[in-house]
Amino acid sequence: MKTPSLQRQFAEFAANLDAQSLPDQVSWAAKRAVIDTLGVMVLGAKHQDIQTLKEVYADSKGIAYLVGGGQSDWEAAALVNGMAAHIWDYDDTSYTGISHASAVILPALLATADYLGSSSDEVLTAFVAGSEVAYTLGEVTGHGHYFRGWWATTTQGLVGATVAVSRLLTRDVDVIEAALGLACAATSGSRKAIGTSAKPYLVGDAARRAIAFARMTQAGLSGPKNALEGKGAFLDLLSENVRSVEPVGKRWRLIEPGLLQKRYPVCSAAHAALDLMVEMVEKSGVSADNVEEIVAEVPDLVATSLMFDRPVSLKEAQFCLPYALSCVLSSGGLGLADLGESEIRSEAKALLMEKVRMIAVDDLSTDEMRSRYPESARLKVTLKDGRTLSGFCPEAYGMPQRPLSDEDLVAKFASCVGIDQFTVRQLRDGDLTSIARELFKTRPV
Structure with missing residues (x-):
């Protein structure tokens, strides 16, 4: 029997994933990533660049919430909120491909969830699907991708976010595969953006594009099914050495190797x-x-x-x-x-x-x-x-092998959002999408 393409494997993994199949350790690792990203996103609303961008995209008729107050359409909300998640460079990092994929995936999912009325479990499952695809792709490309000048946050992050949004919209493998292929064909991003407003903006733009790609294929338009492997495809163009790794779903990259959650708002x-x-x-x-x-x-x-x-x-x-x-x-x-x-x-x-x-x-x-x-x-x-x-x-506190304690992670979250009554249990057991919506409605002090 012929082994499915990597693109098909990613699509099948996302389509078949459900909340009940997630190991508790993976579910909590995903929640920690959501909590951390949500906190720095809310903190980002205080930044002048985010307030400037909101003036451009705010639309009272929109159904998706903008961080720090206001509403817009769901693609614009993903753009603004994605930029806010990365504006302080305080968001998490995966070292499979050296990327900040959570800052792309979560804003795209929250905006989509506002549009669909998705539950917290649905969002978390889609977040895991997109994260695992992004980080597995990071292992396949290796660090050489980053050293060549590509910015893995927008290359691998866009692919992961497109998978995540598609999973929230549908469980049709063909549709997810087509959207994923479109993301692979369209992905780009250079590290030359570092040191300018373009860097966080491109994170938000990747979140916006992920929604657009998922919507396009969900509507029935076609996307390439051979955009990841082969001559002229993603891996051929963007990776120096393609590596053979354990298939997605065989090992959970959210816990092995895991993520860095930062103590300092710098690289x-x-x-x-x-x-x-x-x-x-x-x-x-x-x-x-x-x-x-x-x-x-x-x-x-x-x-x-x-x-x-x-x-x-x-x-x-x-x-x-x-x-x-x-x-x-x-x-x-x-x-x-x-x-x-x-x-x-x-x-x-x-x-x-x-x-x-x-x-x-x-x-x-x-x-x-x-x-x-x-x-x-x-x-x-x-x-x-x-x-x-x-x-x-050898490694800072917060790195995957020296992770922030749950208490320190929640303390960082509380500091970012300016509310100190949260506990580990509240966030572990709480409805994170509802918490996000309430926090987004609050204007930054």
């Missing part, structure tokens, strides 16, 4: 170095006053991602290791307060950044290290009194 590539710097400040007395030099040795993935040496804007600061470490030296940590224009242009931080050097080193960039510790960091700190301190952090 995940900075997090291990941040954790190490915080520890040195707290335990070794390192401070802005006594540091002579900091050398950060990092893998090539970290050096590639943290591309700005001296940021001149908020979006550049989120991808700058010297700036991140200067924040820890200044205040002991890094939070949203450090992402204001006055802080980024601070003379004190500029002087501290001059003391930081980042170097990509071979021993942290081997295939084994990429697989186990893709965003590790080694710091060597020279103090003004001549002492040298050093340390190594």
Whole structure:
């Protein structure tokens, strides 16, 4: 019997998935991803770029809710809310393909659920379907896809979100396969967007397009059924080395390898170095006053991602290791307060950044290290009194093998939405779509 194409396998997996078949561990991992993404989406409503975009797309006649108040049509809502989910760079990360797929998938699903009146179980099942497809595709393409310059969030994320929305609309395998093929044929996204408003906008645009593709094929129009594999298809064009991996559904990527959920609102590539710097400040007395030099040795993935040496804007600061470490030296940590224009242009931080050097080193960039510790960091700190301190952090707290505790995840969510009465149990057992709708109606303070 001929093995179905990868595109067909993805479609069959999504069509046949139901809430009752989900292992409890997978269901909770998906809920954690939804909770985290929902929180940073609500926080994103405070950003001026989101308020600007809402002025363009708000439509009182629309049926889908906009984060922070207002309504629009469901494609526009996915665009605005998807941009909000990524605007602070505080959303989760999968390392199968180095992507922020949750920020694409969830906004598309919530907007679709507003249109259909879908239940929380239906949304969660579709979220799992889209996530597993996106992360399995990430394993197939490998990290070479990212290193070639493709932005996996919009390539793999668009495919996953299209599968998720299609699953919410139908369980017809042929329809899901056609929509998935359309996403594969249309996908694109370059890492050149990093450091500009285009980066979060393209996340929202991928969520919007996912809905459009699912609606098109649901209406009966055709989509390609050979757009993933073969000459001129997705994998041929966008991947340097296609890998053979366990089929989707045989292993749940939401729990193996799992997701990073962030403690800091900056690129995940900075997090291990941040954790190490915080520890040195707290335990070794390192401070802005006594540091002579900091050398950060990092893998090539970290050096590639943290591309700005001296940021001149908020979006550049989120991808700058010297700036991140200067924040820890200044205040002991890094939070949203450090992402204001006055802080980024601070003379004190500029002087501290001059003391930081980042170097990509071979021993942290081997295939084994990429697989186990893709965003590790080694710091060597020279103090003004001549002492040298050093340390190594293989993975930050929040990484898949060091996940945020449920309590810390809920605390982050509460901080993002500005409401502190949520408990782990309330969110574990609650109707997340209803919670989302209530939170979206609330205008940010």
